[in-house]
Amino acid sequence: MPWPKSTKAVRVPKANLHSANCPTRLILDDVMSRWGSLVLVLLLERSYRFSELAYLIGGVSEKMLSQTLRRLEVDGFVRREVHATKPPKVEYSLTPLGCELGKHVQSLLSFVHKNASRVLKNRDNAKEREAG
Amino acid sequence: MPWPKSTKAVRVPKANLHSANCPTRLILDDVMSRWGSLVLVLLLERSYRFSELAYLIGGVSEKMLSQTLRRLEVDGFVRREVHATKPPKVEYSLTPLGCELGKHVQSLLSFVHKNASRVLKNRDNAKEREAG
DNA sequence: CAGAATCCCCTGCGATACTG
DNA sequence: CAGTATCGCAGGGGATTCTG
Numbered sequence: 001m002p003w004p005k006s007t008k009a010v011r012v013p014k015a016n017l018h019s020a021n022c023p024t025r026l027i028l029d030d031v032m033s034r035w036g037s038l039v040l041v042l043l044l045e046r047s048y049r050f051s052e053l054a055y056l057i058g059g060v061s062e063k064m065l066s067q068t069l070r071r072l073e074v075d076g077f078v079r080r081e082v083h084a085t086k087p088p089k090v091e092y093s094l095t096p097l098g099c100e101l102g103k104h105v106q107s108l109l110s111f112v113h114k115n116a117s118r119v120l121k122n123r124d125n126a127k128e129r130e131a132g
Numbered sequence: 133m134p135w136p137k138s139t140k141a142v143r144v145p146k147a148n149l150h151s152a153n154c155p156t157r158l159i160l161d162d163v164m165s166r167w168g169s170l171v172l173v174l175l176l177e178r179s180y181r182f183s184e185l186a187y188l189i190g191g192v193s194e195k196m197l198s199q200t201l202r203r204l205e206v207d208g209f210v211r212r213e214v215h216a217t218k219p220p221k222v223e224y225s226l227t228p229l230g231c232e233l234g235k236h237v238q239s240l241l242s243f244v245h246k247n248a249s250r251v252l253k254n255r256d257n258a259k260e261r262e263a264g
Numbered sequence: 265c266a267g268a269a270t271c272c273c274c275t276g277c278g279a280t281a282c283t284g
Numbered sequence: 285c286a287g288t289a290t291c292g293c294a295g296g297g298g299a300t301t302c303t304g
Contacts, residue, residue: 017170017173017241017245018170018174018188018189018190019190020190020191021190022190022245023248023252024241024244024245024248025166027244027248027251027252028166028169028241028244029166031240031244032164032165032166032169033164034157034160034161034164037160037164038149038150041149042150049285049286050285050286050287051285051286054286056150057150058150058151058152058153058154059152061277061278061279062286062287062288063277063278063279063287063288063289064276064277064278065287066286066287066288067277073258074254074255074258074259075251075254075255076250076251076254076255077251082286086285087285087286088284088285088286088287089285089286090285090286090287097247097250097251100243101240101243101244101247104236104239104240104243105240107236107239108163108233108236108237108240109149109156109160111232111233111236112156112159112160112163112233113149113154113156115229115233116155116156116159118208118229119159119207119208119209119229120155120159122206122207122208123206123207123208126205126206127206181265181266182265182266182267183265183266186266193297193298193299194266194267194268195267195268195269195297195298195299196296196297196298197267198266198267198268199297214266218265219265219266220265220266220267220304221265221266222265222266222267
């Protein structure tokens with residue numbers, strides 16, 4: 001990774017978010033992950049149990065859901081509450097920080113969802129142009 | 133993927149964003165990708181050439197950058213302009229749709245970046261608790 | 265300069281089976 | 285119910301080389 005010696009000419013916009021060793025990227029791996037984002041949006045609405053999340057999020061495996069939740073918990077976005085009832089019951093909810101985060105994620109996902117058909121049309125056009 | 137037959141009791145929040153076959157997810161693969169999000173934020177500022185992006189985004193390989201840009205272009209978020217100068221020059225910029233998208237992505241990334249230190253601290257605490 | 269193509273490794277992730 | 289543990293493979297992605 002050759003990086004120029006003259007620090008003068010180097011301009012890194014928006015802080016150092018784009019530099020390879022910026023720790024923010026490690027967090028983005030959790031937040032922007034396929035399942036992480038969906039979990040955050042769901043929990044924004046209300047708290048859910050493990051099996052509820054597994055049901056609501058189509059296509060997720062227990063392994064990935066578990067992993068996703070644990071990472072979000074470690075980051076401090078998600079709170080995990082165990083109720084020692086019978087059968088056991090575990091509730092997941094957002095911390096205040098996770099709630100703030102979730103709002104940003106939701107606005108992004110909503111936008112994409114709203115414009116999905118247009119984007120799909122763009123994809124079709126591109127494929128057509130390539131073929132024709 | 134067994135889905136209950138009674139559509140009555142099923143409540144899928146926020147449209148069907150969480151269902152496995154929702155096309156929105158395909159788009160999210162591009163938008164929420166490690167490099168895609170960084171590209172979008174950079175291009176929000178101004179247009180860039182390929183090599184500039186490759187330089188600014190630390191750690192990205194030419195292959196991944198190329199792939200990322202092509203996907204965002206196909207989706208209609210990024211515009212690619214070739215200037216047949218010598219040496220050749222290719223400029224990447226955002227379409228209006230991409231610009232809207234970029235704003236959402238930026239607000240998310242900014243938030244994460246702003247709270248990065250707190251999250252890292254949370255991680256350390258979690259690791260400590262696990263060890264202790 | 266701006267990529268495409270090839271090779272190849274590594275790991276993310278699903279499937280399955282088992283525990284508290 | 286709410287997970288862990290183990291296995292196995294497809295494919296994501298880096299390094300390198302080649303083109304216009």
